[in-house]
Amino acid sequence: MSRFDSIIARLDRMLFAQPFEGRLAERYAMQARPAFGDLDDRLLDALADQLADATTLLDVGCGPATFARRAAERFPHLHVLAIDPSRDFARPHTSFQVARARGEALPLGDGTVDVAMCLSSIRYVRDQATTLRELRRVVRPGGRLAIVELDPVASRSRIEAHAERLGSPWLRHAFGPLLLRTASKIERIEAIARAAGWHRAALRDDPVQPVYVLELD
Numbered sequence: 001m002s003r004f005d006s007i008i009a010r011l012d013r014m015l016f017a018q019p020f021e022g023r024l025a026e027r028y029a030m031q032a033r034p035a036f037g038d039l040d041d042r043l044l045d046a047l048a049d050q051l052a053d054a055t056t057l058l059d060v061g062c063g064p065a066t067f068a069r070r071a072a073e074r075f076p077h078l079h080v081l082a083i084d085p086s087r088d089f090a091r092p093h094t095s096f097q098v099a100r101a102r103g104e105a106l107p108l109g110d111g112t113v114d115v116a117m118c119l120s121s122i123r124y125v126r127d128q129a130t131t132l133r134e135l136r137r138v139v140r141p142g143g144r145l146a147i148v149e150l151d152p153v154a155s156r157s158r159i160e161a162h163a164e165r166l167g168s169p170w171l172r173h174a175f176g177p178l179l180l181r182t183a184s185k186i187e188r189i190e191a192i193a194r195a196a197g198w199h200r201a202a203l204r205d206d207p208v209q210p211v212y213v214l215e216l217d
Contacts, residue, residue: 020063025088029064031167036120039209040070043148046204046213047115050144051075054114060103060135061121063089065096072096081108103131111140119148120211123183132196145198147214150183154210162210186212 020028044051051057051071055078059068062082072080072095080096083106090100101107103118103125116139125131135145151158163175190200198216205212 019084019086019089021086021088025064025086027168029089031171033064033066034167035162035165036066036209037161037165039148039206039211040067040119041074042206042208043067043117043119043146043213044071044074046215047144047146050115051078054143055079056081056113056115058106058108058113058116058138059083060106060116060118060131061085061124062098063121065089065093065098067117067119068096068098069093081113083107102126104134106134106138108138110137111143113139114143115139116143116145117148118146120150122147122149122189128189128192129196132193132198136197143217144201145193145216147189147193147216148206148211149186149189149214150180151205151210151212152181152183152185154180154205158206158208158210161208180210186214190214 057071057075057078057080059065059071059080059082062068062084065082068080068082071078082093082096082098083101084090085100085102087100090098092098099107104127116135122128122131139145159176159180163172166172166175186203193216200214201217202215203212
């Protein structure tokens with residue numbers, strides 16, 4: 001790990017590797033998460049072939065469960081399980097199952113998940129390596145994991161597409177230098193995933209949002 005990557009990892013642990021609770025959870029749900037726009041649908045479109053034959057979809061670090069809710073609407077045959085360590089986000093929902101848990105200790109049996117999603121959440125876990133090993137344990141052989149994260153080298157147009165939708169002036173100003181530029185590059189996340197037993201199945205940039213989509217199997 002380079003010195004810069006080490007600094008970024010320490011910054012993530014200090015600023016982001018804590019559950020969103022109380023007012024922080026409310027601000028994220030109301031002001032930050034909506035800035036992703038229709039990203040959920042594009043992700044579901046890309047995973048449609050896997051989801052059509054799947055039984056279980058796991059959303060790790062679900063936040064306000066926007067993705068889980070949309071997945072349950074579009075694929076009603078799926079058992080959707082949303083997991084988050086925050087008591088404010090891990091609340092019961094009528095159309096999918098919710099559990100309060102950390103990515104480092106998933107409350108699931110081995111090989112019980114067909115498709116897993118980490119949407120802007122892998123940077124928020126305290127131990128990325130342990131979380132990716134846990135995901136490797138619960139996702140069945142032949143299953144799929146999608147990691148969607150902010151891309152620190154995203155184009156200006158994609159950065160602006162996200163920032164202009166954020167719900168406060170402070171967030172709009174802080175998004176680029178604080179949240180985006182300090183995010184882990186794909187090379188670092190993929191190296192941790194590879195050490196946990198994952199292999200790259202696909203890698204692409206979202207055409208609108210400043211995120212990369214890393215699919216692993």
